[in-house]
Amino acid sequence: MWEQIRSNQTRTIVLVASLGAVFLFLGYFLGLVFFNNGTAGVIVAIIVWAVMNLVAYFQGDNILLAVSGARKIGPDDHRRLYNVVEEMKIASGLEKMPDIYIIDDPAMNAFATGRDPNKAAIAVTAGLLQNLNRDELQGVVGHEIAHIKNRDVLLMAMCSVLLGTIVILAWYGSRFLFYGGMGRSRRTTSTGRGGGGAIIIMLVALVLMVLAPIAAQLIYFAISRRREYLADACSALYTRYPLGLASALEKIAKSPYQLRTANQATAPMFIVNPFHRKMTELTSTHPPIAERIRILRSMAGASLADYDRAYREVKYDRRGIIPGAAAAGLIPIRAPSPEPTDEVRQARETSDALWRLGSYTIIECPCGTRLKLPPTFRELQITCPHCGRLNPV
Amino acid sequence: MIALWIVIGIIAILIIVFIATYNGLVRLRNQVKNAWAQIDVQLKRRHDLIPNLVETVKGYMKFERETLEAVTRARNVAQQLPPTAGAGERAKAEDELSTALARLLAVVERYPDLKANQNFLALQEELTSTENKISFARQFYNDSVMKYNNQTQMFPSNIVAALTGFKPGEFFEATVAEEREAPKVSFP
Numbered sequence: 001m002w003e004q005i006r007s008n009q010t011r012t013i014v015l016v017a018s019l020g021a022v023f024l025f026l027g028y029f030l031g032l033v034f035f036n037n038g039t040a041g042v043i044v045a046i047i048v049w050a051v052m053n054l055v056a057y058f059q060g061d062n063i064l065l066a067v068s069g070a071r072k073i074g075p076d077d078h079r080r081l082y083n084v085v086e087e088m089k090i091a092s093g094l095e096k097m098p099d100i101y102i103i104d105d106p107a108m109n110a111f112a113t114g115r116d117p118n119k120a121a122i123a124v125t126a127g128l129l130q131n132l133n134r135d136e137l138q139g140v141v142g143h144e145i146a147h148i149k150n151r152d153v154l155l156m157a158m159c160s161v162l163l164g165t166i167v168i169l170a171w172y173g174s175r176f177l178f179y180g181g182m183g184r185s186r187r188t189t190s191t192g193r194g195g196g197g198a199i200i201i202m203l204v205a206l207v208l209m210v211l212a213p214i215a216a217q218l219i220y221f222a223i224s225r226r227r228e229y230l231a232d233a234c235s236a237l238y239t240r241y242p243l244g245l246a247s248a249l250e251k252i253a254k255s256p257y258q259l260r261t262a263n264q265a266t267a268p269m270f271i272v273n274p275f276h277r278k279m280t281e282l283t284s285t286h287p288p289i290a291e292r293i294r295i296l297r298s299m300a301g302a303s304l305a306d307y308d309r310a311y312r313e314v315k316y317d318r319r320g321i322i323p324g325a326a327a328a329g330l331i332p333i334r335a336p337s338p339e340p341t342d343e344v345r346q347a348r349e350t351s352d353a354l355w356r357l358g359s360y361t362i363i364e365c366p367c368g369t370r371l372k373l374p375p376t377f378r379e380l381q382i383t384c385p386h387c388g389r390l391n392p393v
Numbered sequence: 394m395i396a397l398w399i400v401i402g403i404i405a406i407l408i409i410v411f412i413a414t415y416n417g418l419v420r421l422r423n424q425v426k427n428a429w430a431q432i433d434v435q436l437k438r439r440h441d442l443i444p445n446l447v448e449t450v451k452g453y454m455k456f457e458r459e460t461l462e463a464v465t466r467a468r469n470v471a472q473q474l475p476p477t478a479g480a481g482e483r484a485k486a487e488d489e490l491s492t493a494l495a496r497l498l499a500v501v502e503r504y505p506d507l508k509a510n511q512n513f514l515a516l517q518e519e520l521t522s523t524e525n526k527i528s529f530a531r532q533f534y535n536d537s538v539m540k541y542n543n544q545t546q547m548f549p550s551n552i553v554a555a556l557t558g559f560k561p562g563e564f565f566e567a568t569v570a571e572e573r574e575a576p577k578v579s580f581p
Binding site for chain 2: 079080083084086087088090091092093134138238240337345364
């Protein structure tokens with residue numbers, strides 16, 4: 001049943017190829033305009049792209065983790081989160097445990113990074129940890145693990161570099177055309193090589209410079225949305241419980257906070273778009289959250305085929321999102337975990353993890369008071385302000 | 394001469410296909426083995442957690458000796474299975490342990506003091522998670538076995554499998570009925 005994911009790849013490849021085609025076209029016509037040689041333009045474009053790729057590769061994923069202020073946690077900093085990630089790692093058959101990060105932010109969001117599934121990381125906001133119960137957290141983590149397992153991080157990184165190159169080429173191309181290009185066109189007419197052909201090429205190049213970035217952006221969004229649906233489907237398959245992710249998405253949609261550290265470039269990595277701005281379906285990295293919830297809620301089983309069926313019903317789209325998934329066997333949805341949601345405990349767990357990340361020591365006084373000692377505290381004993389007991393540090 | 398080259402070419406292609414199929418089968422078999430090892434790790438972890446749990450719970454639950462003993466007994470039976478025991482036998486013993494544990498955790502609801510105990514809360518988290526990990530490992534194992542078995546039985550890889558002695562794998566079957574059924578939702 002894992003093979004079906006591969007047939008979804010085909011359509012992604014078509015989209016990526018069209019992104020590449022836009023890129024080559026732009027390079028070719030810019031070459032025609034500036035060097036009178038399309039091939040030279042393509043070569044220059046590819047060199048620019050290669051350099052951008054190198055930069056992106058060496059600066060690595062740590063940029064995303066660094067700009068979002070994520071802090072790495074160990075197994076004992078937040079047991080529940082660590083356990084849930086390990087559960088999903090096992091369910092997906094991922095070989096290595098990803099690193100786990102917490103972002104101290106009340107917004108509810110999560111993302112995955114790592115080009116290589118063996119060097120991946122998952123980051124979760126404190127808001128998410130505080131508000132989601134185990135099943136919901138499992139759904140979100142399953143979605144992120146699916147991004148890692150399906151190598152979406154690598155795919156989206158490649159696509160965004162391609163998109164960035166297209167935007168840069170078009171921008172510099174148009175500048176040169178307006179300032180430097182004027183002189184060139186005069187020169188070509190004076191040597192008599194101009195004429196109708198040159199003007200047409202110029203026009204095509206102009207149109208491409210305006211349209212290519214837009215087209216590239218739309219294709220990029222289409223790829224991103226497709227991967228989101230697929231990650232939702234995989235999350236349902238791993239957890240055997242699509243309702244967990246559905247109710248997590250509901251809570252996330254209701255949350256009033258917006259992630260402070262997100263920006264346009266990092267948006268497709270998150271589980272939901274970190275921006276609240278209204279967007280039409282065409283110009284968003286993520287499918288509308290309400291639609292994702294409806295698909296997950298109307299799944300009859302937990303298999304990819306069930307997701308595909310639900311997708312087709314909700315979207316009135318005959319083609320579905322995971323072609324070829326129909327052959328999968330019956331996979332029933334499991335019962336919800338019996339664990340009651342104790343919001344106070346969840347909030348405390350998360351705040352403890354954050355205190356500990358700030359090198360605070362937490363001491364439980366027998367009277368039930370919790371003392372949080374800053375790293376600068378050097379005494380050997382501390383008096384509980386509540387009951388007056390002396391506690392060893 | 395050309396005919397000879399064609400024959401050699403066809404043989405070369407056949408050999409390459411054979412090698413590729415064989416390697417694919419080996420990869421799948423290794424995946425099955427790894428998945429099995431993962432189940433083992435989690436089962437062992439559960440066995441290790443139980444004495445700790447029983448110790449913590451004992452002081453609070455004076456009247457639940459039988460429930461506690463059932464857990465310890467089921468754990469010992471499961472732990473003492475010889476390593477040669479098949480997947481089916483293991484699954485049965487472990488399912489019994491699961492049932493006993495579920496009964497114990499249900500009884501805990503009657504003891505509010507216990508539910509406030511930090512040590513117990515940490516243990517409960519570990520136990521819940523280990524149960525989940527077991528069922529996820531089992532899920533992945535069964536998926537892997539299915540994939541591997543399909544390869545060994547479907548044409549043309551079944552020829553390679555038969556020639557090189559790949560045997561179909563055994564599923565780790567869940568016998569707990571409710572695990573197999575989707576929750577029923579009814580509207581009044």
